[in-house]
Amino acid sequence: MQRETLTTDGSGAFGTALITHAEPQTAVVQLRWLVFTTAPVPGTTLLFLNGTGLGQSRLVVAVLGHDTLQLASPLDAWVALAGAPQQSLVAVVSSFGSKLFVGNHFLWTEVVQWCVLWHIR
Numbered sequence: 001m002q003r004e005t006l007t008t009d010g011s012g013a014f015g016t017a018l019i020t021h022a023e024p025q026t027a028v029v030q031l032r033w034l035v036f037t038t039a040p041v042p043g044t045t046l047l048f049l050n051g052t053g054l055g056q057s058r059l060v061v062a063v064l065g066h067d068t069l070q071l072a073s074p075l076d077a078w079v080a081l082a083g084a085p086q087q088s089l090v091a092v093v094s095s096f097g098s099k100l101f102v103g104n105h106f107l108w109t110e111v112v113q114w115c116v117l118w119h120i121r
Helices: none
Strands: 004-007 013-023 028-036 045-050 057-065 068-071 089-093 111-113
Touching: none
Parallel strands: 004 111
Antiparallel strands: 013 028, 013 089, 028 068, 045 057, 045 089, 057 068
């Protein structure tokens, strides 16, 4: 009898990893998977969860191998500094874009759920 009307949370992550190498000129990153559920696909999003690069996100445009991703745009240059990538905890998740809900009426419902990512130190 759940009456959840709208939800934006995803179906889970493709995996979490540490970045082992980042090429700022080509927007290619190499990962060391910590948790791997299924292979990422183009159109997913790389999210920085902790460490160097925290708060950045990039669209994955190509999967070049099990542990190598091509991003839509380069990461900030300091993410590629010597030693910095190994400090970056990332997740590959389903992408969610902008949404418009216009002119709708909801009957017999009580929940509109928005997924918000929080960083707790």
